[in-house]
Amino acid sequence: MKPWKKKFIHRGNKMKKWTILAVVFGLLSAAGWMVVFAQEDQYLERLDSWAFESPRRPGAVFSHDDHIMDLDDDCSICHHVYEDGELMPGESSEDYYCSDCHSLTSAPDNKMPLEAAYHNLCKNCHFDRGKGPVLCGECHINE
Amino acid sequence: MQTPDNTMTEQLKDTTDLKKTKATDPAIESGLKRLTRDRIKRTINQVLEKETGPRFKAYVETCMRCGLCADACSYFLSNDRDPHFMPAAKVKNTIWKMLAKKGEVSKDFLRQAVRISHLECNVCKRCAMYCPFGIDIAYMMLLVRRICHKLEITPQYIQDTVNSHSVTLNQMWVKDDEWIDTLQWQEEDARDEFEDLQIPLDKVGADIMYSVIAPEPKFQAGLIYQAAAMMHAAGMDWTMPSTPGWDNSNMAMYTGDNEISGRIARAFFETAAKLRVKRVVMGECGHALRSVYDMGNRWNSWAMPPFEVVHALAFYHELLTEGRITIKEKYKKKVTLHDPCNVSRGRGLHDKARQVVNMVCENFVEMVPNREHNYCCGAGGGVINCGPPYKGERMVNNKNKAEQLAATGAEVLIAPCHNCHSGLEDIIHHYGLEMEIKFLGDLIYETMEKKIYTPGK
Amino acid sequence: MNSFIAFIMGPMVWISVIIFLGGLLIKFFGIIWSVRQKEPYIFSYMTVRHSLRSIGAWLIPFFPKSTRLRPVYYGVSYLFHILLFVIPLFLASHIVLINEAFQVSWPALNNSLADWLTLVVIAALVFFAVRRNMVPEVKFLTAATDYLLILVVILPFITGFLAYHQWFAYRWMVVAHVLSGELMLIIIPFSRFSHMLTAPLTRAYMGSEFGNVRHARDW
Incomplete structure (x- = not known):
């Protein structure tokens, strides 16, 4: 008999039942808490999707503050600058709209259409860092 | 005309319990007694594995159990839509179970399989036209008959016709001299009506070899008379063989006795070849056409029959449209x-x-x-x-x-x-x-x- | 969690598509090889013309007599099979993902239309399941696997529908959607779903026998 098994035998059936119920209840409430509060505790803002002519989904929601914090105030990670297809390290583009460079469809001076620019920038980073939303409805939360 | 509805419902009342009376067929029962578990298993697996191929496999794997074949089957419609009579159900109760049990089936199962394949399916292939996938259920029922044949549990009467085929190359134990006798008798009778009418026997190089099924000389000799009259009036260059091979019927094809079936078709074609005829015309028989036009030739490795095979219907059409025969x-x-x-x-x-x-x-x-x-x-x-x-x-x-x-x-x-x-x-x-x-x-x-x-x- | 999602939406998609297409391809060549080995006569009766004639006749809605005898079932089935391909292939969300991966895209269905069509597919599958249990002749043929097959098809559609509406447990719903879709693709070559390959072949053969040898129609 393994020592960890002994423990349960001595406790008897009644105890065991209550233990299981307590664990299940605990797990359920934890899950419920996560579902309810996971989204509530962020200062979420919805991105304005005016640059898209007829968006199929509501604009993405995200928290700018959280991103500033998590990225150690390095704006250029998102507000990047590309010249001739090359990333300009250290340069940032906070004063521009994304759509200033990223037109809706790809053009000679823009290989990355606006929608793909958003998707790639956000999702790839979230995948790389192993955190943050990566599925359609996690950003494009229904209104 | 009687009112068909009343007559029929009355008749049906009488006949519904006929279904319950279990016909005990001595050939099936004694055949079943001889079988061992090992032989059943071996035979079923041999037929299903060695004698079939991707076609059979596709038929079994493709069926989606949609039930559209049900409405195709006259047996199903005749039995108040009893699911047991629908084509796919017949496959389920035979082939699928044989496959699932890897051939280890009981004798009761086999008795039922004989009944399903020989008595509850007429291999008419109507269901192949109602299945969206074109699954050939008749082919699978013939496979079941083949298994029954190899297990020697084919119903007695049809087995007897196959035995006759095997011995005499005709279906009805017609002896060689009886055959010639019958033709000459019909020729003689017809001469009362048509002077100089002949039923030319073994005329080498004739245009047409006319062939019939054995029941014609056996008890419908008048049909030979009529055919001879038509040939005569149309002025055809024709002949009939006097030797075995004159019978185009093929019951072995229906019992799954493919070896005998092939022999019958081969003898038939060889007879035509011996007479060096241009084409073969056959009487009004359906399964004989299936044998020499579709199945028998294949067993003998001819994709299509080596002779032009003309069924009576097409031949009548030819005679009438060409004006060789006129309707009075x-x-x-x-x-x-x-x-x-x-x-x-x-x-x-x-x-x-x-x-x-x-x-x-x-x-x-x-x-x-x-x-x-x-x-x-x-x-x-x-x-x-x-x-x-x-x-x-x-x-x-x-x-x-x-x-x-x-x-x-x-x-x-x-x-x-x-x-x-x-x-x-x-x-x-x-x-x-x-x-x-x-x-x-x-x-x-x-x-x-x-x-x-x-x-x- | 993100790496798990990256796996099921990345390599796992490749794996399932390769199993699906590769499985069907292997099956197809296996059949051809096996026909050459065991039943080469099949090739001597198959003709392109009669094969296409028969397949074509059976693709015209309500043209074959069999389909007119069962108009409701056939109609639902016809619609279902079209939508089964159209919805996943022309769904905006799917096209976006494919576009990100391969920089190719094509016109997408309107989202709310796709939403309704998904409900049609789910309803069709429920209809199939009910019919299996209601129509005596179909019930007679039905085994547990038949319901299982319906379940396998209905899952990606239900989870996809719920995920689109984000009603609850969104993340898990998408995971279930992706996995069930992949499951469906993977089991196609190994189940009776492979009728998507074999049915045209059996139809073509029967069409050729009827057209080429029997000189009759098979619809």
Whole structure:
């Protein structure tokens, strides 16, 4: 008999039942808490999707503050600058709209259409860092 | 005409319990007694693994159990939509279970398998037209019959015809001299009507070899008379063989005795080759056409028959459209036409058949459904050949056909196929339909100009 | 969690598509090889013309008589099979993902239309399941696997529908959607779903036998 098994035998059936119920209840409430509060505790803002002519989904929601914090105030990670297809390290583009460079469809001076620019920038980073939303409805939360 | 509905429902009341009386077939029962578990398993697996291929595998794997085949089956429709009679269910109760149990099936199962494949499916292939995937259930039922054959549990009557084929190369134990005798007798009789008429025997190099099935010399010799009359009036260069090989029927094809079946077809083609004829014309028989046009030639490795095979329907069409035979006065009575599976679904002769009927008869009415979609006769796929012990249940299984026939209101039913003819005759008597049944040749003979052909004219 | 999602939406998609297409391809060539080995006569009866004639006849809605005898079932089935391909292939969300991966895209269905069509597919599958249990002749043929097959198809559609509406447990719903879709693709070559390959073949063969040898129609 393994020592960890002994423990349960001595406790008897009644105890065991209550233990299981307590664990299940605990797990359920934890899950419920996560579902309810996971989204509530962020200062979420919805991105304005005016640059898209007829968006199929509501604009993405995200928290700018959280991103500033998590990225150690390095704006250029998102507000990047590309010249001739090359990333300009250290340069940032906070004063521009994304759509200033990223037109809706790809053009000679823009290989990355606006929608793909958003998707790639956000999702790839979230995948790389192993955190943050990566599925359609996690950003494009229904209104 | 009696009111068909009343007659039929009354008749059905009498016959429903016939279904329950279990016909005990001595051949099946004694065959089952001889079987061992090992032999059953070995035989089933041998047939299903070695004698089939990707085609069978695809049929088994592709069926989605949609049930669309049900409405195709005359047996299903005749038995108040009892699912046991639907085509896919017959496969389920035979092939699927054999596959699932890897051949380890009981004798009771086999008794049921014989019954399903030999008595509850007439291999008419109507269901292949109703299955969206074109799954050939008749092929699988013939496989079951093949297994039954190899296990030697084929019903007695049909096995006897195969035995006859094996010994005499004809279906009805007709002896060689009886055959020649019958032809000469018919020739003699016909000379009263047509001076100088001949049934030329073994005329090497003739245009046409005329062939019949063994039941014709056995008990329908008049049909040979009529054919000879037509050949004579049309002035054809024809002959009939005096040696075995004259019979184009093939019951072994229906019991799954492929070896005998192949031998029969081969003997038939060799007889035609010996006579160096241009083509083979055959009487009004459906399964014989299936044997020499579709199945027998394949067993002998001919993709298509080595001779042009002309079924009576096509031949009549040729004689009438070419004006070799003229109709004196069209047939007056109201006729309807049964499209036998093997000549319509099996050979596409339904349109020619209609043209002939319209050339010969004044008043033709279609039965519904017709052409390729015609209901099965419930006889000619080997079912009627299982003999009198099963006639009762055959009549129950023919209810649907009887209703179809009654709905036409015709006085005469044309059935250009021997087995259909016999089966339909039983239906007419059993269900009290006031209908005469005839071959198309009967009507042509009756209405044609009885010209006396003189050579060179 | 993100790496798990990256796996099921990345390599796992490749794996399932390769199993699906590769499985069907292997099956197809296996059949051809096996026909050559065991039943070469099949090739001598198959003709392109009659094969296409028969397949074509059966693709025209309500043209074959069999389909007119069962108009409701056939109609639902016809619609279902079209939508089964159209919805996943022309769904905006799917096209976006494919576009990100391969920089190719094509016109997408309107989202709300796709939403309704998904409901049609789900309803069709429920209809199939009910029919299996209601129509005696179909019930007679039905085994547990038949319901299982319906379940396998209905899952990606239900989870996809719920995920689109984000009603609850969104993340898990998408995971279930992706996995069930992949499951369906993977089992196609190994189940009766392979009728998507074999049915045209059996139809073509029967069409050729009827057209080429029997000189009759098979619809």
